[in-house]
Amino acid sequence: xxxxxxxxxAAAARRRRPVPWTQLAWVAxxxxxxxxxxxxxxxGVFAVYLLIMxxxxxxxxxxxxxxxxxxxxxxxxxxxxxxxxxxxxSGSAVQSGGAQTVxxxxxxxxxxxxxxxxxxxxxxxxxxxTFRFAWTQGAGRTRWAVAxxxxxxxxxxxxxxxxxxxxxxxxxxxxxxxQVSEMLxxxxxxxxxxxxxxxxxxxxxxxxxxxxxxxxVPAMAVTIVVYIALALAAATAIRxxxxxxxxxxxxxxxxxxxxxxxxxxxxPDGRVLSQGDLAxxxxxxxxxxxxSPSPDAFTNWLTQHGYTLWQSVQPDSRFxxxxxxxxxxxxxxxxxxxxxxxxxxxxxxx
Amino acid sequence: xxxxxxxxxxxxxxxTWALRDCTLGIPGGHxxxxxGPNGAGKTTLLTLAVGLTRPTAGTVTVLGGEPAGSPxxxxxxxxxxxxxxxxxxxxxxDMLRVARNLNRRWDQRYAAARLERLxxxxxxxxxELSGGQKAQLALTIALARRPALLVLDEPLxxxxxxxxxxxxxxxxxxxxxxGISVVLSSHVxxxxxxxxxxxxxxxRGEVRVAGPVRGLLASHGAGLEEIALRYLRAGAPSSSRTExxxx
Numbered sequence: 025x026x027x028x029x030x031x032x033x034a035a036a037a038r039r040r041r042p043v044p045w046t047q048l049a050w051v052a053x054x055x056x057x058x059x060x061x062x063x064x065x066x067x068g069v070f071a072v073y074l075l076i077m078x079x080x081x082x083x084x085x086x087x088x089x090x091x092x093x094x095x096x097x098x099x100x101x102x103x104x105x106x107x108x109x110x111x112x113x114s115g116s117a118v119q120s121g122g123a124q125t126v127x128x129x130x131x132x133x134x135x136x137x138x139x140x141x142x143x144x145x146x147x148x149x150x151x152x153x154t155f156r157f158a159w160t161q162g163a164g165r166t167r168w169a170v171a172x173x174x175x176x177x178x179x180x181x182x183x184x185x186x187x188x189x190x191x192x193x194x195x196x197x198x199x200x201x202x203q204v205s206e207m208l209x210x211x212x213x214x215x216x217x218x219x220x221x222x223x224x225x226x227x228x229x230x231x232x233x234x235x236x237x238x239x240x241v242p243a244m245a246v247t248i249v250v251y252i253a254l255a256l257a258a259a260t261a262i263r264x265x266x267x268x269x270x271x272x273x274x275x276x277x278x279x280x281x282x283x284x285x286x287x288x289x290x291x292p293d294g295r296v297l298s299q300g301d302l303a304x305x306x307x308x309x310x311x312x313x314x315x316s317p318s319p320d321a322f323t324n325w326l327t328q329h330g331y332t333l334w335q336s337v338q339p340d341s342r343f344x345x346x347x348x349x350x351x352x353x354x355x356x357x358x359x360x361x362x363x364x365x366x367x368x369x370x371x372x373x374x
Numbered sequence: 375x376x377x378x379x380x381x382x383x384x385x386x387x388x389x390t391w392a393l394r395d396c397t398l399g400i401p402g403g404h405x406x407x408x409x410g411p412n413g414a415g416k417t418t419l420l421t422l423a424v425g426l427t428r429p430t431a432g433t434v435t436v437l438g439g440e441p442a443g444s445p446x447x448x449x450x451x452x453x454x455x456x457x458x459x460x461x462x463x464x465x466x467x468d469m470l471r472v473a474r475n476l477n478r479r480w481d482q483r484y485a486a487a488r489l490e491r492l493x494x495x496x497x498x499x500x501x502e503l504s505g506g507q508k509a510q511l512a513l514t515i516a517l518a519r520r521p522a523l524l525v526l527d528e529p530l531x532x533x534x535x536x537x538x539x540x541x542x543x544x545x546x547x548x549x550x551x552x553g554i555s556v557v558l559s560s561h562v563x564x565x566x567x568x569x570x571x572x573x574x575x576x577x578r579g580e581v582r583v584a585g586p587v588r589g590l591l592a593s594h595g596a597g598l599e600e601i602a603l604r605y606l607r608a609g610a611p612s613s614s615r616t617e618x619x620x621x
Contacts, residue, residue, distance in 0.1 A: 042445070047475035054468060055461070152462070156455035157512075160424050161476035162519065164445050168476065371428075 043163035048171035056176055059141045063180065066137065067187050070130065077126075078194040081110050085197040111203055123198055127210050130191065134184070134219060135251040138226020141180055143243040145172055146365065147234030159369075169369040173231055173362050180227055184220040191215070206343050207283035209259035216347030221354035226251050228361035235368045258350065266349045269336035282339035292330030375438035377402045377523045377555045378423050384431035385418050392418040394579045396432070400557070400572065402523075404586070405549050407570035408559040409602060414576040416559040417456065420527050423557075424453040437522055449478060452516035456528040458509050462501030466511055469500050473515040485518035506537030513541065517548050524548065526558045530565050542569050563602050573598065575605050582606060 053060070088106050091099035112122020146169075149155040159165035191214050198204045204211050212218055229250060234243035264285045289297045297305070306314075306322060313325045323333070338346070376399045383396040393415040400406055408416050421427040422434050425443020440447040460469055466489060474480040489496060492514070494507050503511065509529060516524055526545070530538045546569050549556045560566050573590060575582040582605040583590070587598060594601045 041478065043476065043478050051472050051475045054464070054472060058463075153455065153457065153459040154461055155459075156421075156426060156453070157459050157461075158476070159426060160448060160451070160453040160455075161473065162445075162449045162478050163476045164448055 042167060045167075045171065048163060048167055049175055051168075052171045052175040055172070056141075059144075059176065060179070063137055063141060063183060066133070067183055070133070071187060071190055073126075074190055074194040077110075077123075081194070081197060084110065088197075106197075107203055111198055123195065124210075127195070127214055131210070131213050134213075134223035135226045135248055135255075137180065137184070138223050138228075138251070139230045139244040139247040141176055142227035142230030143234045143247060144240045145176070145231045145234060146369065147238060147240040147243050150235070150238040151240060165369055166366065169366045173365055177224060177227060177358070177362065181220050181224050184223040185217075188215065188217075188219045191219070202281055205281045205283050205340055207338050207340055207346065209263075209283075212263070212283075212343075212346070213255075213259075216344065217351035218347055218354075221351040221358075222251075222255065224358045225254075225354045225361075228358035228365075232361040232365045232368075235365050235372075263346065263350065264338065266346050267338070267342060269338050271334060271336050273332055273334055282337040284335050284337050286336040288334050289326065290332045290334060297331075375402050376400055376435075377438075378434070378436055378557065379439075380419075380422075380432060380434045382432035383419075383422060383429055383434050385415075385422060385427060386430040391430075391579050393422070393576075394431075396579075396581050398574065398581060398584055400574070400584070402555045403553070404555060404572035405546065405569050406555070406557040406572040406574060407563065407566035408557060408574045408576065409563045409566065410561065410576035410582075411606070412561050413578075414561075415579040416561075416576055417527055418579075419576065420453070420525055420557070420559060421455075424448075424451055424525055426453075450522040451525060452519045452521035452523070453525045454509075454512045454516050454527065454529060457532060458512035458529070460500045460508065460512055460515075463499060465497050465499050466494055466503070467496035469511065470515065470518070473518070477519050479520050481518045481520055485514050488514045488517070504537075505532045506534065506540065509533055509537065509541055510544065513544055517552075517554075520552075521554060524554050524556045526556070528559055528561070530558075530560060530562075538565065542566075545569065563599050567598050570598070573602065575602050577606050582608070 084106055088099070088103050091102050093099065094103075110122050112124050146155075149158060158168055161168070195204075195211065195215070199206050199211070206212065206215055213222065226247060230243055230247040233246050233250075234240060237243045237246065269285055270282075289302060291297055291301075305326075309322065309325060313321050318324075326333075378398065378400040380396050380398045383393060383398075384391060385393045396415075396419065408419065410416055418427065422429055423436055423442055425441075425447060428443075434442045436442050436447050437450055440450075461472065464472065470482070470485050470489070474482060474485075486496075489511070492507070492510050494503065494511060500508060500511065509532070513526075513529075516526075524545070529541060529545075533541060542565075545556055545558070548554050558566055558570075570587055572584075572586050574584040583601070590601055591598065594604075596604070
């Protein structure tokens with residue numbers, strides 16, 4: 025039999041204390057159990073791989089750094105072999121699976137994690153009709169929405185932040201020997217705060233789009249398209265303008281390591297050569313230069329004849345300023361998207 | 375105290391009015407049958423009352439003047455939407471915990487005992503329950519919240535006859551045993567005839583008649599179904615509406 029329980033006194037019911045956040049957090053976590061496991065597995069698999077590779081790499085890299093003098097042929101060969109084996113990009117399939125390939129793959133993680141974690145949050149409730157349950161409980165839909173959106177965002181940011189730390193440890197040798205500038209898009213997106221910030225942005229965009237479109241899969245698809253467009257725009261058009269680039273003269277990156285965002289050749293009379301000018305110049309070189317086996321023959325010839333190379337560079341010293349700029353606007357955009365999602369939930373009718 | 379009170383309430387979806395000029399005062403302590411053909415505006419009226427939808431026109435208050443959807447209203451109204459939407463991937467026990475954590479008031483002992491009495495296994499996933507079990511689980515969650523008003527939208531539509539009978543018995547037991555006001559909607563009055571003590575007939579977004587069943591039966595000298603049909607056919611909305619008298 026159903027036991028009759030004494031009704032809560034009316035006075036107590038009127039003294040209304042909202043449902044505690046800890047309770048709402050439990051609900052948000054329980055609902056995301058699958059996503060939490062999925063994210064952990066994905067990041068975990070890559071983390072184990074990076075860990076193993078970092079350990080293997082470290083002993084090979086120790087040999088490179090221990091070699092003295094560094095300019096000796098033996099040491100040069102050692103350094104080249106290290107680069108070939110672990111940075112990769114050429115040679116056998118095993119070698120091309122080096123850090124270059126791995127980093128390119130890892131750049132896809134933020135959008136995948138963000139889209140899969142963010143899109144279903146509201147879209148699944150709207151698709152399945154369970155929002156009619158969730159939004160009519162005593163907690164109210166605003167608190168429910170805040171807990172649903174903010175807790176996974178915090179967890180995702182923490183997890184991807186920790187992953188970045190591991191990735192940095194794995195990636196150190198390539199930064200240290202000047203193989204890669206940390207300002208290059210490939211490295212920049214995986215270091216500092218960028219990796220976590222882009223993941224958070226993808227998550228917030230997916231949650232917002234899921235609320236607007238009311239469907240999980242289209243929300244994921246649109247998120248991925250928007251993300252790729254914005255990430256490309258950031259790397260090619262937005263990021264170079266965080267600060268005016270440094271202009272340096274010379275052929276050999278004399279400004280030190282950095283991200284070269286543009287380069288041009290000036291003729292002895294100070295005229296800037298177009299691509300066409302350069303091409304016609306290279307066709308009319310003396311045979312001794314044209315047939316030279318040295319790859320530097322053309323640039324040597326240009327230097328000898330008074331031509332100068334100019335480059336606009338974002339030096340490595342600007343890394344953290346750039347990271348914080350990018351992290352800052354991504355965080356602001358994510359906050360706006362999450363607030364917008366809560367706003368949509370508040371005003372949405374059944 | 376009126377559990378639902380509306381004044382010239384209207385809701386428009388794009389161009390069509392799902393509900394229009396609805397003025398109602400449903401007194402507490404009743405089992406209210408909200409009946410009307412499909413598309414009459416029953417779901418719209420109920421979603422407005424529980425605060426899921428905002429009105430296009432007019433006002434709706436609940437439980438003696440609380441604005442629909444306000445924290446005070448949500449706290450004391452339990453709503454089960456059509457087809458009893460619950461999280462299919464959760465085991466029944468976790469579904470209870472979710473509801474418990476989403477509410478200030480929750481009677482876990484009652485909820486657990488009721489599931490056990492109904493023979494719903496706590497570890498069974500909601501998506502694997504039968505239609506009747508799922509409806510009962512949703513009702514259990516609603517009742518464990520200790521509401522003052524229970525709102526059920528088409529609760530019987532997807533149930534077989536035995537499950538319907540069990541479900542209605544549960545509702546009556548809760549209403550009588552714990553003094554909960556209940557509003558149920560259905561497009562089949564016959565389903566609710568046995569239990570309803572108050573009748574609201576809707577058609578084409580307008581209230582055709584509203585009043586206590588006893589009063590309607592006495593004044594019309596006909597069966598409830600006959601009365602409802604008469605108002606549905608007549609089609610004259612406000613002129614034939616009788617105001618609900620306290621029981």
